[in-house]
Amino acid sequence: MHIKLENVGIAVRDLDATIAFFTDLGLTLLGRDTVQGAWTDTAVGLDGNHAHIAMLQTPDGIGHLELFEYIHPDAIETEPTRPNEIGMHRVAFSVDDIDAALEVAARHGCYPLRGVATYEDVYKLAYVRGPSGIIVMLAEELQNR
16 A cells, blocks of 8 residues: 655634745745535534635645635634644754744744754754644754755
């Protein structure tokens, strides 16, 4: 059996703000749509499922994020995910300049959970609290410097 990762789906409270955040980080918006109907009810498992969606792609053309802003049923607000909670943990991106990436994030009101760490002189890493509380890991490889 062949398997490949298609995308990571994330429900957000403000689709436009989340698109702006990720496109400023370097992802490309591939398209937007509104989905509803029996097929979405069946696929997602929610009766009356109705959502605005957007698909974004990483610059390498391999990674994809699918963002959902629910119209119906109402989105359920929860506390922001913490790094040690079971379930969807984070979305991680390699960047060539973590300081520049953090400046982009800050323009969107998104800041590291604690700061920038260095892992064994291999990576500089930071977990950023992004739009809708999404944890976004930014990692800059140091060996190529």
